[in-house]
Amino acid sequence: QSVLTQPPSVSGAPGQRVTISCTGSSSNIGAGYDVHWYQQLPGTAPKLLIYGNSNRPSGVPDRFSGSKSGTSASLSITGLQAEDEADYYCQSYDSSLSGSVFGGGTKLTVL
Amino acid sequence: EVQLVESGGGLVQPGGSLRLSCAASGFTFSSYEMNWVRQAPGKGLEWVSYISSSSSTIYYADSVKGRLTISRDNAKNSLYLQMNSLRAEDTAVYYCARDRVNPGGYYMDVWGKGTTVTVSS
Numbered sequence: 001q002s003v004l005t006q007p008p009s010v011s012g013a014p015g016q017r018v019t020i021s022c023t024g025s026s027s028n029i030g031a032g033y034d035v036h037w038y039q040q041l042p043g044t045a046p047k048l049l050i051y052g053n054s055n056r057p058s059g060v061p062d063r064f065s066g067s068k069s070g071t072s073a074s075l076s077i078t079g080l081q082a083e084d085e086a087d088y089y090c091q092s093y094d095s096s097l098s099g100s101v102f103g104g105g106t107k108l109t110v111l
Numbered sequence: 112e113v114q115l116v117e118s119g120g121g122l123v124q125p126g127g128s129l130r131l132s133c134a135a136s137g138f139t140f141s142s143y144e145m146n147w148v149r150q151a152p153g154k155g156l157e158w159v160s161y162i163s164s165s166s167s168t169i170y171y172a173d174s175v176k177g178r179l180t181i182s183r184d185n186a187k188n189s190l191y192l193q194m195n196s197l198r199a200e201d202t203a204v205y206y207c208a209r210d211r212v213n214p215g216g217y218y219m220d221v222w223g224k225g226t227t228v229t230v231s232s
């Protein structure tokens with residue numbers, strides 16, 4: 001069981017908007033630690049998608065956006081494209097564990 | 112080009128040992144903290160261990176404490192993971208990842224392609 005909770009799967013049609021939630025607790029997200037998001041395409045290594053709750057690294061399309069409130073965070077993807085089909089993971093720092101923690105991952109299916 | 116390349120994975124019997132390596136290039140390795148992250152077959156990502164740039168600070172996930180040891184050699188631009196007393200549940204792809212610090216915590220901005228460890232008799 002992961003420290004951060006994500007829905008196992010989400011889906012959407014091309015062009016639509018989807019949102020993936022990430023829920024933590026008072027020792028991680030609720031303690032004020034930032035949430036970061038990674039995209040893992042099939043058979044590849046994870047790639048940083050969003051850092052510091054809402055910042056996009058160079059090269060990441062602005063269709064991807066992140067936000068955080070209280071003990072939760074969310075990743076939104078607008079204008080869904082077939083190439084967005086992947087697993088998405090949230091990550092934060094947990095003070096009680098003295099280390100990084102990940103969500104269980106969410107599989108995005110583009111219908 | 113910033114790059115991390117893992118090696119050393121393979122098939123090992125339960126109770127055995129293995130040493131993973133991660134070769135860094137394209138950046139000043141000695142200036143960055145590093146992590147090992149693993150992914151069991153069909154499962155999600157699990158943070159394993161963290162080491163500071165000078166090796167003065169090291170953290171482990173509870174699941175590997177006492178069995179896995181992280182280390183680095185800044186002169187060789189290399190990160191290591193010594194794995195002892197291996198169990199079936201350690202079977203995974205092991206990734207090394209560069210750590211970045213911002214005011215709100217830590218994230219991993221560069222990842223290697225991973226090396227596969229299989230623990231089985």
